[in-house]
Amino acid sequence: MSIFTKIINGEIPCYKICEDKDFIAFLDINPNAKGHTLCVPKEEISYIFDMDDAQYLKLMQFSKRVALALQQVVPCKRIGVAVVGLEVPHTHVHLIPISEMSEMTFQQKVQMTDEEFKELAAKVHQAFIALPSAN
Structure with missing residues (x-):
């Protein structure tokens, strides 16, 4: 069982942004940048392809x-997208607010307090639910 399955099952806490019946999004606890988010299928599939x-x-x-x-909550030029697939054997998409290419290297990390994580997750959640539903 992967660490993400334990998060999905509520065995490990997370800074959840949103979820539906198939997917969950939560803040990465070792972020490259403020707002670094993981989108994870609830079904444990090791490899995205x-x-x-x-x-x-x-x-x-x-x-x-x-x-x-x-993008509405975290100031940045773009939201970078990465799927690496080696660090946790459970498919996940990294969404990283970036302004420079170097922010996608997974070498730089930012520190955030528990309160900062909670506040950011709540703000992104509110922006998420305000978006029109996907078709």
């Missing part, structure tokens, strides 16, 4: 909505 086409497209649609919400 093992997902069937429908699951993959739904994950990308969910991630897009989360990215649009992040």
Whole structure:
């Protein structure tokens, strides 16, 4: 069982932004940048390209909505997207607010307090629920 499955099952706490029946989004606790978010399917699938086409497209649609919400809350030029797949054997999409390419290297990290994480998760959640529903 992956650490993400434990988060999904409520065994490990997270700074949740949103979830639906298939996916969950939460702040990365070791972020590259303020707002670094993980979008994770609730079904534990190790490798993104093992997902069937429908699951993959739904994950990308969910991630897009989360990215649009992040962009409203965290000042940045873009929301960078990365799928690495080596660090946790459970498919996940990294959404990282960036203003420079170096912020996507996974070498730089930012420190945030528990209160900062909670406040940011709440703000992005509010922006997410204010977005029009995906079609």
